[in-house]
Amino acid sequence: MGAGRIGGRVAEIAHRGLGMSVVYYDIKQNSEFEATCGAAFRATPEEVLREADVVSIHVPLLPETKRFIGKDRLAMMKKTAYLINTSRGQVIDEAALVAALRDGVIRGAALDVFENEPKLASGLAKLPNIVITPHTASATASARDGMARLAAENLIAFFEGKTPPNKVS
Helix, strand or coil, rough: CCCHHHHHHHHHHHHHCCCCCCEEECCCCHHHHHHHHCCCCCHHHEEEEEHCCCEEEECCCCCCCCEECHHHHHHHHHCCCCEEEEECHHEEEEEHHHHHCCCCCCCEEEEEECEEEEEECHHHCCCCCCCCCCCCCCCCCHHHHHHHHHHHHHHHHHHCCCCCCCCCC
């Protein structure tokens, strides 16, 4: 779900590295993405949910993506399917996910982001079919180097009496 820069890279790894077939949904079809990943476009999220063995979420948090995956959409997934979310926590209704995992609606899930960070939905951490990481998707050397560089640039600008380039209001 979501064929932007990150979703595209995940799909490329899934296809080229793991030999997976890729189906995707995005607000617009992307022929370059399809060629790179051997991906097949689906016109609705529901089509992807019904078809995919692994659903990886890569959408921004917008009013229309808040709780994008809830009880009804979880019920559309295969009982053998896995759900992965590294985008934004509020994209998934965690209470519905807990119920789906507990009741065998889907086989498993992996989350790096949470609906109400740092809190987890009641019972989520106790489930045997979930992998939870502490919002570490950005924990790469290049991402952390960029964050440090950005912080230094802001400090330098501030102490030079300039407006920091990434001022938080």
